[in-house]
Each structure stands twice: as structure tokens, then as C-alpha cells.
Amino acid sequence: MKKKLEVIGEICPFPLIEAKREMEQMNDGDELIINFDCTQATESIPRWAAESGHKITNFEQTDDATWTITIKKGAL
Amino acid sequence: MLLTGLICGVLLGFVMQRGRFCLTGGFRDMYIAKDNRMFYALLIAITVQSVGVFTLIHFGLFDFSAGQFSWLATIIGSFIFGIGIVFAGGCATGTWYRAGEGLLGSWIALFGYMFMSAVMKTGFLAPVDSSMKAIALPTNSMSESTGIPTVVFIALLVFIVTTIVYKELKKPKVVIPSLKPKYTGLRHLLFEKRWHPFVTAVLVGIIAIIAWPLSAATGRVYGLGITTPSANILQFAVTGDMDFINWGVFLVLGIFFGSYIAAKGSREFRFRMPDAKTGITSFIGGNLMGFGASLAGGCSIGNGLVMTAMMTWQGWFSLLFIILGTWTASYFVFIRPQVKKKVSATSGAYLA
Numbered sequence: 001m002k003k004k005l006e007v008i009g010e011i012c013p014f015p016l017i018e019a020k021r022e023m024e025q026m027n028d029g030d031e032l033i034i035n036f037d038c039t040q041a042t043e044s045i046p047r048w049a050a051e052s053g054h055k056i057t058n059f060e061q062t063d064d065a066t067w068t069i070t071i072k073k074g075a076l
Numbered sequence: 077m078l079l080t081g082l083i084c085g086v087l088l089g090f091v092m093q094r095g096r097f098c099l100t101g102g103f104r105d106m107y108i109a110k111d112n113r114m115f116y117a118l119l120i121a122i123t124v125q126s127v128g129v130f131t132l133i134h135f136g137l138f139d140f141s142a143g144q145f146s147w148l149a150t151i152i153g154s155f156i157f158g159i160g161i162v163f164a165g166g167c168a169t170g171t172w173y174r175a176g177e178g179l180l181g182s183w184i185a186l187f188g189y190m191f192m193s194a195v196m197k198t199g200f201l202a203p204v205d206s207s208m209k210a211i212a213l214p215t216n217s218m219s220e221s222t223g224i225p226t227v228v229f230i231a232l233l234v235f236i237v238t239t240i241v242y243k244e245l246k247k248p249k250v251v252i253p254s255l256k257p258k259y260t261g262l263r264h265l266l267f268e269k270r271w272h273p274f275v276t277a278v279l280v281g282i283i284a285i286i287a288w289p290l291s292a293a294t295g296r297v298y299g300l301g302i303t304t305p306s307a308n309i310l311q312f313a314v315t316g317d318m319d320f321i322n323w324g325v326f327l328v329l330g331i332f333f334g335s336y337i338a339a340k341g342s343r344e345f346r347f348r349m350p351d352a353k354t355g356i357t358s359f360i361g362g363n364l365m366g367f368g369a370s371l372a373g374g375c376s377i378g379n380g381l382v383m384t385a386m387m388t389w390q391g392w393f394s395l396l397f398i399i400l401g402t403w404t405a406s407y408f409v410f411i412r413p414q415v416k417k418k419v420s421a422t423s424g425a426y427l428a
Contacts, residue, residue, distance in 0.1 A: 011165045011181060011354060012101060013108070017410060021417075039177060039344050043096050043270065046252050056253040065178070065339070065346035067255075 001030045008066065012040040016048060019071070023054070028074040031057065037066045045069055080290040081323040085330015086337070088283050088300070092173045093338035094266070095276025099376045100161040100170055103402035108410050115399075116240050117277035118381065123237045124281025126230050126385035129288050129299065138292040142216035142388045146209040149371045150379070154394040157368030157375060158401020162409055163361025164189070165354075168302040168375035171362070172328055176335030181350035181358040186306070188362025189369075193307035196370035205370055216388045229387045241274060267342040284381060287327070294323045299382045302328055303369040368401075 005022055007015040015036045022032055034045065049056055049071045058070040091097065102114025133140055161167040164185035166174050171189060174182035196205045219226040252270075259268055287299045305324030312320035339345035350358065369375040372394050374383055380398055383391030 009348065009351065011179070011350065012098075013104065013410065017414065021414070037346070037348060039339075040096055040098060040101060042255070044101075046254065047250075050250045050252045059253055059255055061255060061343060063346075065344045065348070 001027070003030065003032050005032060005034045007034060007036045007038075010036070010038065012038045013044065014038075015041045016044050019045060020048070023071070023073060026073050029072065031070055031072050033058075033068065033070045035062075035066070035068050039065065042067055045071075077294045078321070078323055078326050080293070081326030082330040082333075084283060084287050084290055084300075085327040085332075086334035087330075088169075088280070088327075089173050089176060089331035089334025089336075090338040091276060091279045091283065091334075092169065092331070093177065093335040093344075094342070095271040095273065095279070097273070097276050097280060098170050099167045099380065100165070100402065103158070103399045104162060104406045104410070106399070107403040107406050113244070113273055116237075116244060117273040119233075119237050120241065120274055120277035121281040121284065121381055122385045123230075123233050124278055125284040125299070125381065126233060126387065128281070128285030129385060130226060130230060132285070132288060137289055138297055140297065140386060142220070142386060142390075144212040144214055145216040145389045146212040146373065147389070147393065148211040149205075149208040150373060150390050150394050151397050152208070153368045153370070153372030154379065154397035155368070155401040155404075156364055157372055158398040158403075159405040160361045160364030160366075160368055160401075161376070161398075162402055162405035163357050164365055165358060165361065167377070168306065168365060168369060169331060169377050171365075172302065172306075172331040173335035176332045176345075177339040178345050178347040179350075180347060181354050184350075184355055185358040185362035185365070188359045189303075189366040190306045190310040190362075192363040192366025193303050193370050194310045194366075196367060197304070197307050198311060201367075208371060209373070213389075216390050218387045218389060218392075221389070226387050244274075267338070280381075284385070291323045291327075296323045298324075299385075300327065301374065301378045301382065302331075303366070303375050303378060307366070307370070372397075 003022060005019060007018055015034065015038055019032065019034050026032060046056060046059065053074055055072040056069060057072050061067050099118060102118065105111040106115055164171055166182060168189060171182045171185045175186050195201050215221040218229055254270055257264055257268055284300050291298055301324050305328045308320040308322065308325050336345060372379055373390060374394060376398055379391050379394035384395055
């Protein structure tokens with residue numbers, strides 16, 4: 001299952017907090033796509049994902065100060 | 077000569093933007109994520125600066141007198157400042173550099189901050205400010221009130237920080253995936269690579285050292301400072317009085333431009349308008365920051381980075397209460413709403 005989390009316009013640390021909450025309700029192997037534009041999250045989201053054992057399947061900059069990251073739950 | 081402030085500011089803004097040197101986030105994460113990395117980074121910056129500046133003082137480049145310790149104003153002001161930075165989404169310097177990234181919410185916070193600082197310094201709240209500051213202990217210098225030489229405090233700090241850094245760097249590393257590099261060489265290093273917070277901290281510490289002699293040369297014997305200069309911009313704007321223009325004014329403007337250059341070069345600049353709720357919160361946060369920092373005699377930079385390095389009670393007490401303020405606000409802004417949501421989700425499921 002794939003789920004999208006649109007947090008464009010939200011400032012830190014809300015994108016990370018919401019990503020964590022979404023992730024709690026997902027099953028192993030599900031993917032969460034997060035679109036965000038808060039600069040600090042380019043550091044905090046991948047760090048959280050790596051440290052909690054999720055796999056990052058995609059991470060790219062889509063525009064000026066806009067990023068997308070896809071995290072697969074518990075697939076590391 | 078005032079232009080050296082601009083150069084110093086540009087360097088600081090650049091380093092802070094690229095290094096993601098966010099003290100608000102750092103203090104907040106100590107509590108909500110049990111992550112002390114940014115706090116350790118701040119300690120590194122304090123230590124580097126302390127060693128550097130006291131060396132310069134030792135060789136007679138300038139003199140520093142810590143003055144008195146307005147303990148009540150420092151404690152209350154710092155706590156309020158700590159609450160304000162959570163609402164504003166960044167400390168004073170953080171707000172300046174985020175403004176340079178194009179975050180209009182930070183422009184709003186910055187205006188509130190400048191406004192309330194000016195109100196506290198030369199406006200109708202000036203009597204509140206001065207009467208609270210009048211409650212003071214005669215010595216601010218830790219060395220003077222204890223009789224222990226400053227060098228002992230510095231040595232102790234160096235020892236603590238070295239131990240922390242050693243322990244942190246020895247921890248097993250988790251590989252954190254990053255964006256695919258598009259550039260190589262200097263451009264990659266400056267505009268793309270993720271900077272280790274400890275490296276950023278050393279750079280911040282060095283800039284903080286350089287600030288002292290550069291600022292002293294213009295007659296302002298102090299290091300990095302954000303609050304008074306930010307207020308000065310507004311005071312100058314409404315009075316036209318050139319006395320408000322000093323090295324610090326150029327410093328804070330430099331932070332803005334430095335961060336803009338860093339963000340633009342790494343494609344991280346874009347004008348971003350917050351929603352109404354964030355806008356209002358930012359404005360309130362900015363005002364609390366201005367009120368708190370003025371009362372405390374400094375923000376997380378002036379007190380938390382500089383006065384700590386100068387081994388003053390004001391610096392360390394302020395740092396402690398800024399952190400406590402940040403934690404208090406974090407509880408209400410980040411922790412409580414989450415708990416509430418969880419409770420309502422479970423009780424909903426139960427009813428169903």
C-alpha cells in the first residue's frame with residue numbers, strides 16, 4: 001500500500017511529527033510518500049527513518065526548496 | 077570599519093544555513109526526540125569561542141568587564157524567550173537566517189521581535205525593563221564571585237566537551253541516505269554536502285571569536301549579538317538617528333544576506349507564505365522573543381553562545397532557562413496535541 005502525506009507549507013518539526021504518526025498506522029512494507037518544503041526536514045526525516053529501521057526508496061528535490069521522500073516501513 | 081560586521085554576518089548566515097544550525101530545534105529535540113546533538117554542538121561553539129576570546133584578552137587586544145548580574149530579569153526573560161522561539165519557529169538568529177531562505181513566517185516573527193525589542197529598550201516598556209534589571213548581584217563574572225581563575229572554568233569546559241565529542245563520535249553510525257550529489261569539488265562542499273553539526277559548531281565558534289576584535293575596532297567591545305542590533309534597525313528607521321547604526325546592525329543584515337546566498341546556491345530559497353494560524357503564532361512568538369531577550373540581556377546567541385563563553389552567570393543561567401522555556405512550550409505545542417489525538421482516536425474506537 002502507498003500513502004501520500006502532503007506537508008508543503010508546514011514548518012518544522014510538523015512534517016516529521018506527522019510522518020511519524022502516519023507511519024504508526026501503517027503495516028510493514030507499506031510506503032509513505034512525503035512531499036515537504038521545510039529545509040530542516042531534509043536532515044530530520046531521513047535521519048529518523050534510518051534510525052528507526054525504515055528504508056528510503058526515493059529522495060529527491062523536485063523544485064526550489066521542495067522535496068519528496070518515500071519511506072518503506074520496517075524494510076531495512 | 078562597520079562593513080566588517082557585514083562580512084562577519086554573511087559568514088555566519090552562510091554557515092548556519094548550510095549547517096542547519098538551529099538552536100530552537102536543538103533544545104526542542106533534547107526533550108521531544110531525546111536527541112542532544114545540537115546542544116553538544118552549541119557547547120563546542122561556546123568552548124572554541126571561550127578559548128579564543130580569552131587568549132585575545134590575555135594578549136591585550138581588548139578588555140572585557142562582565143558587569144553586574146541582573147538575575148531576576150535574566151531568568152524570567154530567558155524563560156519567556158525560550159517559549160517565544162518555539163512559537164516563532166526559530167531563535168533570533170534562526171529567524172534571521174530563515175528569513176533569508178524566503179520563509180515569510182520568519183519575516184513576520186522578525187518584525188514582532190524587532191518591534192518588541194525596541195519597545196523594551198526605548199519605548200513605553202523601558203521602565204519595566206530597567207526596574208527588573210535593577211534587581212542585581214554585583215558580580216556577573218564566575219571567576220570574580222568564586223575566586224577561582226577563569227582558566228579553571230575554561231579547562232573544565234574543554235574537558236567536558238572533549239569527553240562528550242569523543243563519546244558521540246565513537247557511537248556506531250547509522251547510514252543516513254542523502255540526495256544524489258549533482259556537483260563535485262567546492263560547489264558540492266559548500267552548497268550540497270550535509271555538514272556535521274560539530275564541524276558547523278567549530279566554524280560558528282571561530283566566527284564568534286573573529287567578531288570580538290572586529291567589533292571592538294569600531295568601539296563596540298562585544299562579540300556576536302542579535303537583539304540590540306535588531307531593535308536598532310527599527311529605532312533607526314523611525315527616528316533617523318544615526319547613533320543607532322553600529323557594527324551589530326551590519327552583522328544581523330549580513331546573516332540575512334549570507335543565508336540568502338547559501339539557500340539560493342543550494343536551491344533552497346523560495347518565498348513561502350505560511351497559513352494564517354502559523355502567521356499569527358509567528359508574530360506572537362516574535363514579540364515574546366523580543367520581550368524576553370531584551371529583559372534577559374541577550375538571546376540564545378548573545379547569552380547562550382557569547383556570555384556563556386565569557387564565563388558569566390548571566391550566560392549559563394540564561395542558557396538553562398531558555399532551554400526550560402523551550403521544553404515548556406514544546407510540551408504544549410508538540411506533545412500534548414499528539415497525546416490528545418491518540419486518546420480521542422482510542423476512545424472513538426471503543427465507542428464504535
